[in-house]
Amino acid sequence: MSGLPSSDTLQLVILHAVDAAPITDSRTLSLQLPANVEGAQSLGAPRVIGSGADEQNAVKGALDSLVAREMVTSEQVTVDVHGLTAEGNAIAQNGSHEYLVWSALPPLDGTPLTAQEIQAKVGKDVAKVGQGNAMKNKWVTKKGDGFVKAVDTVVDSTKEALLAIQSTGAHADEKLLGDLRKRKLVEKKKSFYFKVAKGAKFSTTIEKVETDLTVELLNSGAWEKASFKKYNFDAEGAPTNGGALHPLMKVREEFRNIFFEMGFTEMPTNRFVESSFWNFDSLFVPQQHPAREMQDTFYLKDPVTSTGFPQDYYERVKTVHQTGGFGSTGYIYPFSKEETSRLVLRTHTTSVSSAMLYEIANQPGGFKPAKMFSIDRVFRNESVDATHLAEFHQVEGVVADRNLTLADLIGFMEVFFAKMGVTNLRFKPAYNPYTEPSLEIFSYHEGLKKWVEIGNSGMFRPEMLEPMGLPADVRVHGWGLSLERPTMIRYGISNIRDLLGHKVPIDMTERSAAVRF
Ligand code: PHE
Numbered sequence: 001m002s003g004l005p006s007s008d009t010l011q012l013v014i015l016h017a018v019d020a021a022p023i024t025d026s027r028t029l030s031l032q033l034p035a036n037v038e039g040a041q042s043l044g045a046p047r048v049i050g051s052g053a054d055e056q057n058a059v060k061g062a063l064d065s066l067v068a069r070e071m072v073t074s075e076q077v078t079v080d081v082h083g084l085t086a087e088g089n090a091i092a093q094n095g096s097h098e099y100l101v102w103s104a105l106p107p108l109d110g111t112p113l114t115a116q117e118i119q120a121k122v123g124k125d126v127a128k129v130g131q132g133n134a135m136k137n138k139w140v141t142k143k144g145d146g147f148v149k150a151v152d153t154v155v156d157s158t159k160e161a162l163l164a165i166q167s168t169g170a171h172a173d174e175k176l177l178g179d180l181r182k183r184k185l186v187e188k189k190k191s192f193y194f195k196v197a198k199g200a201k202f203s204t205t206i207e208k209v210e211t212d213l214t215v216e217l218l219n220s221g222a223w224e225k226a227s228f229k230k231y232n233f234d235a236e237g238a239p240t241n242g243g244a245l246h247p248l249m250k251v252r253e254e255f256r257n258i259f260f261e262m263g264f265t266e267m268p269t270n271r272f273v274e275s276s277f278w279n280f281d282s283l284f285v286p287q288q289h290p291a292r293e294m295q296d297t298f299y300l301k302d303p304v305t306s307t308g309f310p311q312d313y314y315e316r317v318k319t320v321h322q323t324g325g326f327g328s329t330g331y332i333y334p335f336s337k338e339e340t341s342r343l344v345l346r347t348h349t350t351s352v353s354s355a356m357l358y359e360i361a362n363q364p365g366g367f368k369p370a371k372m373f374s375i376d377r378v379f380r381n382e383s384v385d386a387t388h389l390a391e392f393h394q395v396e397g398v399v400a401d402r403n404l405t406l407a408d409l410i411g412f413m414e415v416f417f418a419k420m421g422v423t424n425l426r427f428k429p430a431y432n433p434y435t436e437p438s439l440e441i442f443s444y445h446e447g448l449k450k451w452v453e454i455g456n457s458g459m460f461r462p463e464m465l466e467p468m469g470l471p472a473d474v475r476v477h478g479w480g481l482s483l484e485r486p487t488m489i490r491y492g493i494s495n496i497r498d499l500l501g502h503k504v505p506i507d508m509t510e511r512s513a514a515v516r517f
Pocket residue numbers: 347348349350396432435456457458477478479480481
C-alpha cells in the first residue's frame with residue numbers, strides 16, 4: 001500500500017467527493033482531486049483508500065477538522081469483519097493442509113507413501129490434519145500400507161475462501177465462515193468506516209481559520225472578515241509537568257516538621273563515607289563486633305583510610321576500649337589504629353550523632369542541652385529482598401540534657417510517635433553496644449494484627465559520652481527508625497522495590513498521593 005496523503009489533502013479529497021454525492025462508506029473513498037486543486041498531483045493515479053485501520057484513522061483525523069468547522073457532518077459505523085490469522089495467511093499462500101498432502105502423493109498407479117514418508121515431506125503438523133481431511137474429501141486413498149492420490153485434480157476450496165476473505169473481509173457463506181473460525185484460520189475483528197454529508201458551512205475550499213485575535217488582525221481591520229476557530233471546551237488540557245517529591249521525601253518532610261515542632265535542630269548528614277572511628281569506635285562498638293564484618297559493612301577500596309579525627313579524643317577512645325575508665329572495665333583488647341581509620345559507607349546515622357555530640361561537648365562556653373535530628377541515607381551490605389535494600393534512610397533523634405532518665409526516653413517516644421499517628425507503644429529490652437539500657441519500640445499494627453518493631457532506642461553509655469568531654473551528669477537519649485517502613489505503610493506498598501530502584505516506573509513520583517500524618 002502506498003503512503004497516505006497529508007491530512008490537508010485528504011480533507012480536500014473528502015470535500016470534493018461529498019460535493020459530488022454523500023459518502024456512504026469511507027472505505028470506498030477514491031483518492032483523487034480535480035487537476036487544478038492543490039495537492040492533486042501528489043495523489044498519483046486514483047485508487048480506493050481501503051478498509052485498513054491506518055487508512056480509516058486518517059479519514060477520522062481529516063473529518064474531525066472538517067466537522068469542527070461545520071463543513072461536513074459525519075457518522076462512524078462499526079462493523080464486524082473477518083481477517084486471516086497467521087495460519088490462515090499461510091494457507092492462503094501455500095494451500096490447505098489436505099491440499100499439501102494430496103500434492104505430495106503419487107498418482108493412483110504410483111508407489112504409495114507411508115504415513116511416516118508423508119510426514120517427512122510435508123511436516124508433522126500439516127500431515128496430521130491434512131491426511132484426515134484429504135481422506136474425508138476422497139482426494140487420496142489407501143493402497144497397501146501407504147497412500148496415493150485418488151483423483152487427478154482437486155479444488156482447494158479452503159484456500160480460495162481464505163483468499164476471498166483476505167481481500168474483502170467477508171464471505172457470503174456464514175457456515176463456512178463459522179468453520180474457518182473454529183479452525184482458527186479466520187478471526188472476527190471490529191472495523192469502522194464513516195458516512196459523510198455536507199455540513200452547514202460546506203465548501204470545496206478550506207478557508208484559513210485564525211486561532212487567535214492578534215494585534216495585526218486588529219490593526220489591518222482583517223478581523224472583520226476573518227473566520228475564527230471555535231474554542232473546543234471539551235479538549236483536555238496538555239498534562240502539566242510539575243515537579244513532585246518522591247514518597248520518601250514527602251514522608252521525610254512530615255518527620256522534619258514533627259522534629260522542628262518539638263524544638264529539634266537538624267544535624268548535617270552530608271558524609272556518606274565515614275571513618276570506622278566515628279561509625280563504630282567512638283560509639284564504643286568493639287573492633288571485633290560482628291556488624292563490622294565485610295558482609296554487613298561496605299568498606300572503601302580507594303581511599304582505604306582516613307585519620308581525620310581529633311587526636312586527643314582518639315587516645316581517650318582507645319583507652320576506654322583497651323583498659324576501660326569512667327567506671328567501665330572496657331573490652332580489654334589491643335585497639336588497632338588501622339581498624340579505626342578504615343573508611344566505610346556509614347551503616348547508621350548514629351555516626352553523625354556521635355560527631356555532633358563531640359562537638360557540643362567541646363563548643364565554646366561548654367556543654368548546653370541539645371535536641372538534634374537527622375534523616376538521611378545509610379548503607380548495609382545486605383542481600384536485597386522484598387523488605388531490604390543495600391541502602392535505606394534512617395530517621396534519628398538525640399536529646400542531651402542533665403539528669404535525663406529512662407522514663408524521660410519512654411515518655412518522649414510516646415509523644416514523638418503520637419505525632420505520627422502511632423499510639424499504643426510497647427518497649428522491649430534490647431542490645432546496642434553504645435546504649436544501656438536499650439529499648440526496641442513496638443507498635444500494634446491493626447492491618448497485620450500483630451506487634452511490629454518500629455524503632456530502636458537507648459541511653460548512650462558513659463563510656464561513649466565521657467571520653468568526648470561531656471560532663472558526667474549529662475545523659476543522652478537516642479533513637480532511630482527507618483524512613484522506608486512508615487512510607488511503605490502510608491502508601492500501601494509491600495515490596496520495597498516498588499518504592500526505590502530501577503524497577504520503579506519513572507512517573508511513580510508524579511502519580512503518588514500527598515501524605516499527612
Ligand atoms: N543506630 C541504631 C540503628 O541503627 C538506632 C539508634 C540510634 C539506637 C540511637 C539507639 C540510639 O538501629
